[in-house]
Amino acid sequence: MRPTKVMQDGIRITQEQPDNVVIEMNGSSITLTEENTELLRVMLYEAYRSKRWKRTKKEKSAKNKALWALTKAQGKKKPDAHTEKVYKRMKEQAAEEISNIEIIIPDFQEMGIPDLLK
Incomplete structure (x- = not known):
């Protein structure tokens, strides 16, 4: 590659x-990594949705998933007060620092790289 x-x-x-x-x-x-990719995805989703005043059932579920992923990454069995604090801090950082990210995936055909899925 x-x-x-x-x-x-x-x-x-x-x-x-x-x-x-x-x-x-x-x-x-x-x-x-496999573990933090899910957490990052959920946190980015949370940061995007936090701009709205109303929390839906999906948003509450996303927060729950993020807390459990963070708990697993910390090696704990259940979320605790420390996990909540870390989650809030990471959510704030994500909202501040990652609000205007645009990920551009390069066109590999133009670079002369063959399509690996064919």
Whole structure:
């Protein structure tokens, strides 16, 4: 696999191996793993939905899923007060820092890379 790099508005996303995606922004980086990808997806969804005043059943469910994913990542059996605090802090950071992300997936056909799904 050829290494892939995407840079936009100070955010750099690199993928050197199929299961190794690194997102870098403001001097910080995160390597996406199977465990934290679900948490990140839910947190981005929460940050997007937090702009609305009314919480729906789906939003409450998303918060619950995020709490349980975070609990699992912390190695705990159940969410506790510390997990809630970490969740709120991460949600605030996601809302502040990741409000205007646009991920552009390069067209590999133009780069001369064959379609692997065919």
